[in-house]
Amino acid sequence: MRDRHDTGWQGDGIYYGADYNPEQWPEQTWAEDVELMRRAGVNLVSVGIFSWALLEPTPGTYDFGWLDRALDTLHAGGISVDLATATASPPPWLAHAHPETLPRRADGTVLWPGGRQAYCPSSPVFREHSLALVEAVATRYADHPAVVMWHVSNELGCHNVHCYCDVSAAAFRGWLRERYGDLAALNEAWGTLFWSQRYGDWAEINPPRAAPTFANPTQQLDFLRFSSDEQRAQLRAERDLLKRIVAQPVTTNFMAGMSKHMDYHSWAADVDLVATDHYLTAADPQSHVGLALAADHTRGVAGGAPWLLMEHSTSAVNWQPRNVAKAPGQLRRNSLAHVARGADGVLFFQWRASRAGAEKYHSALVPHAGADTKVFREVCGLGADLKALAEVRGSRVDADVAILFDYEAWWGVELDSHPSVDVTYTDRLAALHGALWRAGVTADVVHPSTDLSRYRLVLVPTLYLVRDADAEALRRWVAAGGTALVTYFSGIVDEHDHVRLGGYPGAFRELLGIRTEEFFPLREGERVTLDDGSAADVWTEWLHPAGAQVVAAYADGPLPGVPALTRNAVGAGAAWYAATRLDDAATDRLVARLLAEAGVRPAADAPPGVEVVRRRGDGRSWLFVVNHTDRPARIAATGTELLAGARCAGELEVAPGEVAVVREEDSDARPATAERHP
Amino acid sequence: MRDRHDTGWQGDGIYYGADYNPEQWPEQTWAEDVELMRRAGVNLVSVGIFSWALLEPTPGTYDFGWLDRALDTLHAGGISVDLATATASPPPWLAHAHPETLPRRADGTVLWPGGRQAYCPSSPVFREHSLALVEAVATRYADHPAVVMWHVSNELGCHNVHCYCDVSAAAFRGWLRERYGDLAALNEAWGTLFWSQRYGDWAEINPPRAAPTFANPTQQLDFLRFSSDEQRAQLRAERDLLKRIVAQPVTTNFMAGMSKHMDYHSWAADVDLVATDHYLTAADPQSHVGLALAADHTRGVAGGAPWLLMEHSTSAVNWQPRNVAKAPGQLRRNSLAHVARGADGVLFFQWRASRAGAEKYHSALVPHAGADTKVFREVCGLGADLKALAEVRGSRVDADVAILFDYEAWWGVELDSHPSVDVTYTDRLAALHGALWRAGVTADVVHPSTDLSRYRLVLVPTLYLVRDADAEALRRWVAAGGTALVTYFSGIVDEHDHVRLGGYPGAFRELLGIRTEEFFPLREGERVTLDDGSAADVWTEWLHPAGAQVVAAYADGPLPGVPALTRNAVGAGAAWYAATRLDDAATDRLVARLLAEAGVRPAADAPPGVEVVRRRGDGRSWLFVVNHTDRPARIAATGTELLAGARCAGELEVAPGEVAVVREEDSDARPATAERHP
Amino acid sequence: MRDRHDTGWQGDGIYYGADYNPEQWPEQTWAEDVELMRRAGVNLVSVGIFSWALLEPTPGTYDFGWLDRALDTLHAGGISVDLATATASPPPWLAHAHPETLPRRADGTVLWPGGRQAYCPSSPVFREHSLALVEAVATRYADHPAVVMWHVSNELGCHNVHCYCDVSAAAFRGWLRERYGDLAALNEAWGTLFWSQRYGDWAEINPPRAAPTFANPTQQLDFLRFSSDEQRAQLRAERDLLKRIVAQPVTTNFMAGMSKHMDYHSWAADVDLVATDHYLTAADPQSHVGLALAADHTRGVAGGAPWLLMEHSTSAVNWQPRNVAKAPGQLRRNSLAHVARGADGVLFFQWRASRAGAEKYHSALVPHAGADTKVFREVCGLGADLKALAEVRGSRVDADVAILFDYEAWWGVELDSHPSVDVTYTDRLAALHGALWRAGVTADVVHPSTDLSRYRLVLVPTLYLVRDADAEALRRWVAAGGTALVTYFSGIVDEHDHVRLGGYPGAFRELLGIRTEEFFPLREGERVTLDDGSAADVWTEWLHPAGAQVVAAYADGPLPGVPALTRNAVGAGAAWYAATRLDDAATDRLVARLLAEAGVRPAADAPPGVEVVRRRGDGRSWLFVVNHTDRPARIAATGTELLAGARCAGELEVAPGEVAVVREEDSDARPATAERHP
DSSP states (O other): OOOHHHHSOOSSSOEEEEEEOGGGSOTHHHHHHHHHHHHHTOOEEEEOTTOHHHHSSBTTBOOOHHHHHHHHHHHHTTOEEEEEOSOSSOOHHHHHHOGGGSOBOTTOOBOOTTSSOOSOTTOHHHHHHHHHHHHHHHHHHTTOTTEEEEEOSSSTTTTTSOOOSHHHHHHHHHHHHHHHSSHHHHHHHHTTTGGGOOOSSGGGOOOOOSOSSOOOHHHHHHHHHHHHHHHHHHHHHHHHHHHHHOOSOEEOEEOTTTOSSSOHHHHGGGSSSOEEEOOOOTTOTTHHHHHHHHHHHHHHHTTTSOEEEEEOOSSOOSSSSBOOOOOTTHHHHHHHHHHHTTEEEEEESOSBOOSSSTTTTSOOSBOTTOSSSHHHHHHHHHHHHHHHTGGGTTOEEOOSEEEEOOHHHHHHHTSSSOSBTTOOHHHHHHHHHHHHHHTTOOEEEEOTTSOOTTOSEEEEOOOOBOOHHHHHHHHHHHHTTOEEEEESSOSOBOTTOOBOOSSBSGGGHHHHTEEEEEEOOOOTTOEEEBTTSOEEESOOEEEEESSOEEEEEBSSTTSTTSEEEEEEEETTEEEEEEOSEEOHHHHHHHHHHHHHHHTOOOSSOOOTTEEEEEEEETTEEEEEEEEOSSSOEEEEEEEEETTTTEEEEEEEEEOTTOEEEEEETTGGGSOOHHHHOO | OOOHHHHSOOSSSOEEEEEEOGGGSOTHHHHHHHHHHHHHTOOEEEEOTTOHHHHSSBTTBOOOHHHHHHHHHHHHTTOEEEEEOSOSSOOHHHHHHOGGGSOBOTTOOBOOTTSSOOSOTTOHHHHHHHHHHHHHHHHHHTTOTTEEEEEOSSSTTTTTSOOOSHHHHHHHHHHHHHHHSSHHHHHHHHTTTGGGOOOSSGGGOOOOOSOSSOOOHHHHHHHHHHHHHHHHHHHHHHHHHHHHHOOSOEEOEEOTTTOSSSOHHHHGGGSSSOEEEOOOOTTOTTHHHHHHHHHHHHHHHTTTSOEEEEEOOSSOOSSSSBOOOOOTTHHHHHHHHHHHTTEEEEEESOSBOOSSSTTTTSOOSBOTTOSSSHHHHHHHHHHHHHHHTGGGTTOEEOOSEEEEOOHHHHHHHTSSSOSBTTOOHHHHHHHHHHHHHHTTOOEEEEOTTSOOTTOSEEEEOOOOBOOHHHHHHHHHHHHTTOEEEEESSOSOBOTTOOBOOSSBSGGGHHHHTEEEEEEOOOOTTOEEEBTTSOEEESOOEEEEESSOEEEEEBSSTTSTTSEEEEEEEETTEEEEEEOSEEOHHHHHHHHHHHHHHHTOOOSSOOOTTEEEEEEEETTEEEEEEEEOSSSOEEEEOOEEETTTTEEESSEEEEOTTOEEEEEETTGGGSOOHHHHOO | OOOHHHHSOOSSSOEEEEEEOGGGSOTTHHHHHHHHHHHHTOOEEEEOTTOHHHHSSBTTBOOOHHHHHHHHHHHHTTOEEEEEOSOSSOOHHHHHHOGGGSOBOTTOOBOOTTSSOOSOTTOHHHHHHHHHHHHHHHHHHTTOTTEEEEEOSSSTTTTTSOOOSHHHHHHHHHHHHHHHSSHHHHHHHHTTTGGGOOOSSGGGOOOOOSOSSOOOHHHHHHHHHHHHHHHHHHHHHHHHHHHHHOOSOEEOEEOTTTOSSSOHHHHGGGSSSOEEEOOOOTTOTTHHHHHHHHHHHHHHHTTTSOEEEEEOOSSOOSSSSBOOOOOTTHHHHHHHHHHHTTEEEEEESOSBOOSSSTTTTSOOSBOTTOSSSHHHHHHHHHHHHHHHTGGGTTOEEOOSEEEEOOHHHHHHHTSSSOSBTTOOHHHHHHHHHHHHHHTTOOEEEEOTTSOOTTOSEEEEOOOOBOOHHHHHHHHHHHHTTOEEEEESSOSOBOTTOOBOOSSBSGGGHHHHTEEEEEEOOOOTTOEEEBTTSOEEESOOEEEEESSOEEEEEBSSTTSTTSEEEEEEEETTEEEEEEOSEEOHHHHHHHHHHHHHHHTOOOSSOOOTTEEEEEEEETTEEEEEEEEOSSSOEEEEEEEEETTTTEEEEEEEEEOTTOEEEEEETTGGGSOOHHHHOO
């Protein structure tokens, strides 16, 4: 495979476009489509994602005529194409001819066609038919001049990630044999002497199907690993086949930051460039903060390289309970915030709002009401903005802080039968990231195995499951002068979900200089106060300092006087521990203290609600300022504001709801992260 | 089939009675039953509804002895019989011999005997066995002198309306072939190019069984249509068979106003008279307003003709979470409110409260505690009341207002994947009807295809799905001088659930003189204020006047300044649009304005909480006054109060909780609706 | 079978220990285990409960080596063993070879291995394999000197009590044949003439599987009876086999007070001594009151004899949503409260906290953090306490009050389709028991068929289903001078769930001197006030005194002026009726009145929150005082406080959170209950 970051991008500037499904509209519409795309500045569309049923109307018979015409039309209009392998959802004929390809829930319920992705991810029949299609499509369009990128499937695993059918069971057994080699190792890893679960034969093992009570947690954990790997196997199989036929870069759209079930850290190596989809949480008035977290996570998955926003929405989606529309200006703020955080392309689902089907109320670039709309006008404005930002392409985001993130820790911590259902994986992740956001500090969200040497501060939220090597690497990094914060219920188990004995948190006990003998989760709604005035809830624990300094202790609750916040000097650095769930105000104060101790400064000093991020490359730097407030914001900056094309000298004023991007003249004044590390 | 309104009624006066299940009691009880029925004034009982297992104890062997004796006993006592075809629920032997007759849920769960209606509605085996029973019963009792009416099955579709089994799947495919003719038309209607759903063979199609994600909405909608039609097919099959054998009128008990799933507008033509069941919503302290809506809806289904209340309850039911008993006097108010709104018969479930079984805590005419009870005393009082109202029989209810109602719109608007889960079909229906109720104005709740010429005001709540012809008919009616109000998320899709493009609400854009470019649903609990002080929630939209006058705009929320309430002059009439969910106070003000503009007056001027309705026929009119308050009510009226038998001259006083029915002397002073239309 | 109370106990003093699973730890750990057990004072451990998969790794091949070594090690250390039959959960090979042994839910879902108890309780295959194991284990260890007790299975029915598979269906039919003899009797009992359910052949009958609507209630009730009997049949089969081989007493761990589904009153005769498990409800800050109820219930099941607490927890469990840890001292208070209420043994789940598996976060005697912990220190303290209380062993608890409790009434009252979902069985039970707890009065919770002659006061909460004989026995007891209280919705149906006609509450109408004609349940959250100021909710009824005196009537609500609380003089006694759900304050006042009328005094006068219970035997008495408050408590007492070993003369001070047990010198001053009965 070629280096993914070098070959992942074609042409100049930022990619801009959408999923485009010409087959869902009369061919006479296509000319208008291209005309509107050009008006909007669109330069890349994803084509053919759900076209399998039309491309292969009966098994083995292909009809490419319409796709030929669509690609030619786009090419004639100067629009590049990210061409799908079209395997995202099989045609109804597949399940009809091969009912064993239908997925099943844990309770045995068969999932039928009618929606999408109604296939068992381990099905060899699906694999065979899908690869035959990939071969046909790739062979036909390998040399089409419009095609600049290949799009494997679509949101792999979105709806069918966990299948419990007999085909999946057999595949799971194969995966386990591969992982464990012999049954004794599996019995040891799964702790099957508990509850009389010892397996005497591989054939006795199944996915964690509906059971009378809690299923074995390691069985559950391994099934989650297996399920991610099975989806990844489809990606790799299509990618391998494409690579034999086509020369353009290959990607697929992850759902980084929105999905728990695909371990994208492991998937990233399988694509030439990382692409992802992101949708706001409509119920959250601060959903732009969640957007920043998803973008920072995607960048972490991409190893810091630029990435492609394959899908987001111009306004409301259709699949949430209440699908809130975007306010005027929000589309622009959202899109440019992705660019600020490393996206070198901004695409949407989808070009034209559907008339029919399950997603007809999903917004698009061309709404039901047509081009004379706020949405299409903002789409055109964004096209102009992205053109003005072409020079940013390829630069990287400045970040002095890392947040450790591991899908396996997520899977582990949310298994059943734990101390408290209120301990969820993304809770502290979002809380700490939000505090950084409010402080104007950008963080990379990275896997625990990442080289941390370029960071000044590392946050470790709820890393329940951690491998010895990763824990040791963190310890060494701290000892070398780093500052770290670990939050409660981290470091508890090893990769088999076995508790690390001798006192919690086993993996980090030495690093943190503490020993916890017992968890004291709080009742629903119960709150505690710390002796520094902080408020907290959900969790307390009976912690004993073993070298650490007590920063704050409980003033009330079940454990008055017991330490709640500690700091342990380790070599040239320090490791903090937060043993309770601090509220946002207390988290902000803690993070401010950590930033000060680590010497981390914001990208720029900005008023609350004004987002500041810096990209840097080839000796230049760009300061992105996104004003999410209803008041003008003044930021110190000198250089050229690219969107308006005006120079700013010393101070930049950004109007309410507006965005500015300054090519800084004094970019050396703020040294890049890598150079600043102790 | 004979004219249903002429032949549907036998004897004189108002029907009064109950379901009567003599087989559930020792035969020595029957004499006491008849004696108590006579004391109560009962003149009609429904017999045999759940007797299949007793009438046909083994397949093909009939035992009619007990039924002969029961009917003879009733006839001797002068009690008429509405005789059931007894097909309501099959005996256990049917499922045992033919397990494929058992229905299945969308997730494949088999539904077993033990309750009732455990049969697949598309089962040919069930059809065959049930029709054999109908033939046997009809043949035996066609000439029995007690029998004045035939009762097909019972609450068809109450528990088994949606069956997803393979038998149903085959029937669904047959229904689709009938509807669409060829697959191309189905693919077009269902929009199957979306998500790779294109069907290449009819055999690939299934009901919308459990799927990995949202099933195709048109597939769902057609399955709802099919399911209603399958239930109707049982009704028609039994009716056709009965008509070959018996001469009495045939009906079945609808559940109009309580069930979403049977399109009773289409069913009405299949019965000689419309009968329905109604039960209060116990959790609602204003459940009498809901009763009025159900009755007005039933009257609409019946095309304005008198109808039969086949079941309601003397007090509490058993199947709600908390089954509130009726307060003293409430039984009378409820029953007479049904008569006021067009019922010419008042029956209950059931005569005697069961000792055993799932409905033993359902109230009855004879409670567990016997005849020395509030309930039986009120039952006797009601019998006397209905005797006094005999002359009302056959008259029709006065209504100047129509509310458009369509089961297909209900089905459509509550499909998944929509802008907001808070938009439900009956919400605005109940809100507008409630405002009319509070204003003393009676409305017919009618299908959109109804001839509107007799109405002054038409309300169109949430008519999400509307056919071109119906939208055009409304436009013409307004242009001819009518006043209409349309509420948000109406006119959005055609009968295939395809969005009408070019701006919302497509079907009514021209009529309303507006164009909405984007929906802006509100978050849970979010509220907005209009510049006329009205409060609203759930929904806003980016509306542009295109001819309409702005009556009120948002003062806050996501769209300040955008119109929320508009009025469009159309020909000699006007069309209003309410783009948000007004609260009850604002709805009352809006409705008052519409009534004034349309020149609609209440049946009588009455204090709040006092229900007034007028029936009219043969040149006479009757004013019904139901005092739901705890204060005496004074109403202007001159004529004879029939319940007390007293004359009133100019003013009628109705005591708290009481009912009065005045045969008006000046009935011409209030011209009938039809004569008043512009 | 030998007399269970004489043979159930070996050795001296109170049993103390835990489940011990040596096979889950390296053998080198075992020596440390025994050393720590001795340090803690442990004298009994339950071994082998989940060892089937290890003892019989392949069908028919046994491996006892490790168990031999474990028992020898324990015996060498002086630790006795309660040896399990090891049938609690079958190895995976059983379901693999015999998939028909897997249980099914009502909706047909198969429940798979992965948790525990994945077997159909009616499976003859499971029975055969499990008995073969019992025979092998019993034969090998019948004479092992460490073994002092046998432990059949484990928490029988905890997860698999209701199985709806075809094997269970056949067993259910067999059970019904046994119960009813002929189909006509079943049809009569089930009321199958309702809803056309009449059975013509036994083969037509099934468990109450998923149905289109409410299943027949008597079918449901009989299935609950059958399900309890099927679990009991496993107990009896293992017990019978053990009795042929071993001489030690046989027991199994009930879940009395925590499970609705096993009728332990019927099971008690099957064991040599009653043992039970108890876990606190973490969400309840007053969970020690629930503990007292469970203990009083267990004692009732044991017929007043001492019983064994087979499992409880040293701190948090793992299976509740939020698993609250025990505060310092709480372990001791909880354990000694069980002893106070009749436990002669205190065991825990489990010895050492698991590293892996579903219960790894369940607390243990040796926590993950090791022996240097609050938990292990308190465990050692408790061992010393129990040694100091050795003399209490074999004494009985003093109780003047009985609360009638019947699992069948519980099953019946919580069937569906009832007047109000707010009427649940344990609600009034807990309310009345809680009022007694607050009053310092101990009650036996006993089956209605219990001889009541030793009690002064009998409380009858929500005894919905009652047999004629039991109702008559209560009447006779009252007439002989007893005082009884019956709460609403009691005495409504007979054992077939048939309503007792003629006015509610049929079975107690005469006893109570009342007649209720209609239930008036309240809406959610609706409250009423009585004319004595009491507050109530959930339930009212239209009650007529028929001999009873009205103590209080409703001041508002749907039935103002109607009696809510009545008292009927019956012979030398009195029967009270509470027709509404009084709040706790009103319940306390009512109970105080009843206690005064019945002449019942507390075990001692104690401040609120201080628990006082007396055990008595061999002419001696012991007063247990558990101070649940944060203030010192002073109690009148003279004798020897056993835990501290100090004499108290006249007054005992118990520090906050502490426990005291006084061997009373003036034990005759407070005569035993039996001697005091009128």
